[in-house]
Amino acid sequence: MTGVLVEALTLAAIYAVLTLSLNLQYGLTGLLNFGVSFFFAVGGYAVGVVHFHHWSPWIGIVAAPVAGAIAGILLAIPTKRLDDHYWALMTLGVAALFLAIMNNNPRIAGGDLGTYGILRIEPARLLPILAGVIAVVVVAFERIRRSQFGRVIRVAREDPILLAAIGRDLFRFRLSVLMIGGAVAAVGGVALAYWLTIVAPPVFSLDQTVIVWAMMIVGGRGNNYGSLVGALLLEAIFIGTRFLPDFGGLLTGTDYALLRILIVGASLVLVLMVRREGVVRESKVRYAPLD
């Protein structure tokens, strides 16, 4: 039981890293990035490619956030030309394209079979590392949120025209945010690769984007702590449904899989109906009067 709990917490922690990244991009900056799984995959594949070619694992670990930041630049460039909603569609396309490339080129990282047998970091070790990563990310993101940079990106979210009217270049800030978001999400991909020991296209499917979006919205957009709550809550639902009774063989394994998706969908709808801002609301940055 403790084993299951630690495994579940590890997975929740991996998703928390992704959710924090998305919260910076959408929750604070208003970027409709449906390519979260792209950043996730870039991190995972940094490990996968290195493993596939028998290079030192450290290369993958160091390269992952750098590759994630470069992926962020790649997604940022089209924001100059595309309207927000077209850009959102494009991010979805880029994520699918990346997987298609990996799927069809066996020499990069094993193609559709992927690459197996990555040395597993046991959850008992991985979880404390992830806890450290999350702590650093939360502290950094909170600092960003309260800073002048944080105010500017929130104006970008609220009204890009107002941002231009006060003399700020929207692109510059979107670029920074997507680079940071890409790097952080890629670290999540690294963790998943070492937890699962497999890097293959289905691992980083578009479903992952949906899960991370659901976690951010349920937890509360614009709130870094909300991202943690959302990741924990939905992961608890995922794991919890495994322990449902089978009602004397009435429900089969496939039924459970469907049921879990149903519950996640229902929780998302419920949150949007009764508490649109999510479980934890975006908190105000307050200032005391000067003496």
Place this chain on the structure above:
Amino acid sequence: MLLSIDRIVKRFGAVTVLGGVSLVAAPAAVTGLIGPNGSGKTTLFDVITGFVAKDAGRVLLDGVPLDGARPHELAHRGLIRTFQVPRVARRMTLLENLMVAPARGEGESILRLFSPFHAQRIRQDEHDRLERAWRLLAALGLERHANDLAEVLSGGEMKLLSIGIALMTDPNTLLLDEPTAGVNPVLIERILKVLAAGRDEGRTTLIIEHNIAVISEICDTVYVLDVGEIIASGSPSEVRRDERVIAAYLGRRHRERKLV
């Protein structure tokens, strides 16, 4: 800064919205721009501030042409505007709305934000922004909402806040699109006081306004725009007596009722 608009032409398809508009807004003065709805006033603002591309003509700031510059570049040079429907960051507090506006600053670079060498300067910059924001909120009479989200404000208060955001940038040239529409008389007094203070410091101010009393009170020169052309200009009292202005904009009853 001397703002000169030189024969600006703007067409939307077959419709000519601005048919060669020229005007001059002088430093240390408030220039008014009046005219009926649909006469092209806001479009002229959009062209000057780079939000809309012009078809012909030039915009000059102290004799330097501003061709092809994007809105944020113009704003960065001190050419700041407000909008007829006020633009504010609704899910940010009033203090934050004001604090964000002044140019660049140390905390705006993500690298410096995490550099220990810049910590002191960032703290100072934050303190300066906060101090100015509190002072301006007091001047605009919005102090009690300092830590409220802007979305709780009424329409008139949002207008005030949007003017505050523009003022926080300390612009050398300020374009205000109907600054007093929907604002009650006491607050109009406040706005006029703030505008007069800016004028006395040498700021160039151009305002679109329908309130003739406001125009008479604050404007040194008034231009009247009708169907994309300047039909009159001069001091407020000269313009008010102009037959064409009465016909196109003020209406006959204006004179009979002696509005001002």
